[in-house]
Amino acid sequence: MTMQTLKLYGLCLAVCAFGASIIQAGELRPYTPPVQQSRPYEQKPLLRQPAQDPYYQDFAAKTARLDAKQRAYLTKVFSQRLNEASKAKRWDEARHYAKLLDILNTRSAP
Numbered sequence: 001m002t003m004q005t006l007k008l009y010g011l012c013l014a015v016c017a018f019g020a021s022i023i024q025a026g027e028l029r030p031y032t033p034p035v036q037q038s039r040p041y042e043q044k045p046l047l048r049q050p051a052q053d054p055y056y057q058d059f060a061a062k063t064a065r066l067d068a069k070q071r072a073y074l075t076k077v078f079s080q081r082l083n084e085a086s087k088a089k090r091w092d093e094a095r096h097y098a099k100l101l102d103i104l105n106t107r108s109a110p
Contacts, residue, residue: 060103074104 063071082097 056099056103059100063104071104075101078104 063074066074078097078101082094082101085091085094085097
């Protein structure tokens with residue numbers, strides 16, 4: 001085969017492939033995207049919910065009467081126990097001390 005024949009076969013092949021893709025493409029119709037009504041995002045402020053458990057409510061009431069030195073001592077002790085429980089993977093105990101610290105730190109804010 002000559003070079004001219006190869007070019008002709010290549011051209012025919014390209015035309016056939018292009019024609020096949022046009023046939024498969026089908027009819028083009030205008031596309032209308034769906035309308036989406038959006039409202040601006042409103043970030044609501046985080047509200048601290050008081051502990052629902054009576055144990056934690058009682059703890060909150062008792063810590064409200066403590067002075068700063070006593071609160072600092074409890075914070076130190078509960079932080080140590082929280083770290084120990086976390087290291088030992090005692091998650092329920094760690095969660096308990098985290099709640100106590102949260103109540104203690106919330107109440108001690110001026």
